[in-house]
Structures are given as structure tokens and as C-alpha cells.
Amino acid sequence: MDGVGGLRAIIAGASSGVGRAVALRLVKAGADVLLVGRDADRLKELQYAAGGGDVLATDLSLPDGAERLMAALGDRPVELLVSTVAVAPLAFLATTTRAQWENALTTNVIGTASLLQAVVPRMAPAGLLAVVSSESVGQHRTGLGAYAASKAALEDMMGTWRTEHPGLRFTTVALGGTMPTAFSQGFAPEVAAVAVNDWASRGHIQEQLMHTDDVADVLTGVLVSLIGAPGVGVPRIELASPSAVAGTTAHLRKVEQPVTRT
Numbered sequence: 357m358d359g360v361g362g363l364r365a366i367i368a369g370a371s372s373g374v375g376r377a378v379a380l381r382l383v384k385a386g387a388d389v390l391l392v393g394r395d396a397d398r399l400k401e402l403q404y405a406a407g408g409g410d411v412l413a414t415d416l417s418l419p420d421g422a423e424r425l426m427a428a429l430g431d432r433p434v435e436l437l438v439s440t441v442a443v444a445p446l447a448f449l450a451t452t453t454r455a456q457w458e459n460a461l462t463t464n465v466i467g468t469a470s471l472l473q474a475v476v477p478r479m480a481p482a483g484l485l486a487v488v489s490s491e492s493v494g495q496h497r498t499g500l501g502a503y504a505a506s507k508a509a510l511e512d513m514m515g516t517w518r519t520e521h522p523g524l525r526f527t528t529v530a531l532g533g534t535m536p537t538a539f540s541q542g543f544a545p546e547v548a549a550v551a552v553n554d555w556a557s558r559g560h561i562q563e564q565l566m567h568t569d570d571v572a573d574v575l576t577g578v579l580v581s582l583i584g585a586p587g588v589g590v591p592r593i594e595l596a597s598p599s600a601v602a603g604t605t606a607h608l609r610k611v612e613q614p615v616t617r618t
């Protein structure tokens with residue numbers, strides 16, 4: 357990958373899933389990357405697999421989480437921040453606990469806000485800050501009410517960061533279903549069974565999810581090309597599986613029947 361050598365980047369959420377895959381690509385391409393997440397062992401395993409990067413294990417949902425990041429940053433300007441940090445409680449709204457709401461909002465909204473507060477003053481001119489959101493915003497997915505509400509708040513906040521810091525580039529990445537990651541690891545099977553059926557019946561699920569490696573290839577490539585074009589801002593990127601919505605293929609086949617001419 358061209359244009360990455362010496363690039364100073366922070367990947368928050370590097371211990372797992374999409375963040376790990378993006379970090380792996382950047383380090384291997386020669387970027388100087390700070391690998392941020394909670395799980396120190398998985399961050400060190402990534403550092404070993406990538407052959408570089410600095411590790412910072414910190415919990416961004418805690419008041420001192422971003423302060424620890426600030427202390428680790430030093431004076432050298434940061435050109436790229438990517439945050440995939442999120443938690444996703446799966447629970448119906450009638451029974452979503454206060455702790456689940458607090459976890460979603462504290463991590464996904466306040467944690468990201470404090471991450472941006474720590475990093476923005478250290479960004480290079482025209483630096484790029486990309487934060488991953490979700491296609492579930494506005495879909496009203498059963499069982500993901502607290503999660504989607506937190507992502508909606510996150511997306512709105514990104515717009516205000518853009519207003520308050522012209523010259524920097526804030527990008528929201530609306531991501532669709534992607535596997536394998538740890539995203540759904542905490543889902544209770546009995547809630548997931550009901551929720552997934554409901555998502556399918558409302559056309560919210562595609563026949564094939566995207567692969568984490570493909571998403572990381574595209575996302576890393578787009579972000580690196582933006583680094584090379586400081587005059588171009590991309591407020592929003594949507595990455596979605598191109599496959600058919602589950603259950604619609606039969607109708608589509610009918611639509612695709614060739615027209616017979618007389």
C-alpha cells in the first residue's frame with residue numbers, strides 16, 4: 357500500500373474485528389500505529405502478528421480512559437484516527453436494564469467523545485478522524501434499540517465536531533453486517549433467535565454478510581487514499597453487502613426473466 361510509510365495513526369478498537377484487521381494492514385504497510393483497546397493480551401498478539409505498533413490497553417468508558425491515551429500520545433502529530441470502539445447490548449426495550457443503557461451510551465457515545473477530545477488537539481492539519489457507526493441507525497431493529505440510539509447520537513456528534521473543527525476531516529463509517537468479529541459474542545441465544553427472525557421478516561438481513569478482511573481492505577484503502585488528498589473530505593462512508601435481502605431472491609428471479617417478443 358503506497359503512502360503509508362511513517363503515517364502516524366491511532367486505531368481504537370484494535371484488539372478485535374474490523375479494528376484489528378485495519379490495524380494489521382496499516383502496521384504491515386509501514387505506518388506508525390498506536391493499537392488501542394481494553395484487552396492487553398489480544399493487543400500484544402496483534403502487535404506480534406503485525407510485526408510492530410505500540411500497545412495501549414485502556415478502557416475508554418472510564419473517566420481516565422482517554423487521559424491515559426493522551427499521556428501515551430506525545431507531541432508528534434497524528435494523521436489518522438480510526439475508532440471501531442463499541443459495545444452492542446441485545447435486549448428488548450421493555451427489559452433493557454439501566455446497566456445496559458449506561459454501557460452502550462458510556463462506551464459508544466461518551467467514550468468516543470472523550471477519545472476525540474484527546475486526539476483532536478494532536479491532529480496534523482487536515483488530519484482524518486474516522487468513527488464506525490452502523491447501518492442499524494434508523495432501521496429500528498428489534499433488540500438493538502439501545503445500541504442504535506447510541507450510534508444515532510454518535511453520528512449526530514460527528515457533525516458537530518465537523519462544525520467546530522473546520523480543517524480537520526471527520527468521517528462517519530456506516531457499516532453493514534460483517535463477520536467474523538466479536539460484535540455478537542455477548543448476545544443471549546434466546547433473545548438473538550427472536551431478534552434475528554424479526555430482522556429477516558423486515559428485510560434487514562442480507563443473504564451474505566461482508567467478510568471482515570474485505571471490509572478492512574476497502575476501508576484502509578479509502579482512508580489511506582484520503583490521507584493523500586488533504587483537500588477532500590468524506591463526511592460519510594457506507595459499506596454494505598451487495599447481496600440480496602434474505603428472502604427476496606425468488607421475487608428477483610421472476611423480475612429478471614427475459615421478456616419474450618412476438
Ligand SMILES: NC(=O)c1ccc[n+]([C@@H]2O[C@H](COP(=O)([O-])OP(=O)(O)OC[C@H]3O[C@@H](n4cnc5c(N)ncnc54)[C@H](OP(=O)(O)O)[C@@H]3O)[C@@H](O)[C@H]2O)c1
Nearest residue numbers: 369371372373374393394395416441442533534537538539
Ligand atoms: N460486525 C458487524 O456486523 C457490525 C455491523 C454494523 C456496525 N458495526 C460496528 O463496527 C465496529 C466494529 O465492530 P466489530 O464487529 O469489529 O466488533 P468487535 O470485534 O466487538 O470490536 C469492538 C472493539 O471495540 C473495543 N472496545 C469495546 N469497548 C471498549 C472500551 N470501553 N474501551 C476501549 N475499547 C473498547 C473492543 O476492545 P476489547 O475487545 O479489548 O474489549 C474491540 O477492539 C463497531 O463500532 C460496531 O458497532 C459492526
